[in-house]
Amino acid sequence: xxxxxxxxxxxxxxxxxxxxxxxxxxxxxxxxxxxxxxxxxxxxxxxxxxxxxxxxxxxxxxxxxxxxxxxxxxxxxxxxxxxxxxxxxxxxxxxxx
Numbered sequence: 001x002x003x004x005x006x007x008x009x010x011x012x013x014x015x016x017x018x019x020x021x022x023x024x025x026x027x028x029x030x031x032x033x034x035x036x037x038x039x040x041x042x043x044x045x046x047x048x049x050x051x052x053x054x055x056x057x058x059x060x061x062x063x064x065x066x067x068x069x070x071x072x073x074x075x076x077x078x079x080x081x082x083x084x085x086x087x088x089x090x091x092x093x094x095x096x097x
Contacts, residue, residue, distance in 0.1 A: 007056060015053040022046025 028040030035041065 004056075011053050011055055015049045018052055019046060019049040022049060 022043075022045040025040055025045050026043040028034035029043040031040055
């Protein structure tokens, strides 16, 4: 079940879903009513669909250094938003004391 055909079908479903969402975003980018609802703000999301279609997980021996660096980037990307929110709040908190 983990063969290339399965991965291609899984990626095709993901790419198709992102393509449809990206197409709707592209169509709604000039609509002011859609912009009020948060739609049409990311019209270039459609460009991710081809990249998703050909994604293939790594097979074989793993490189621990590269995996650690990649995990560090993921943690930074996920935690970075919270840090951006927390720093101004901490500064305001300490300036008000």
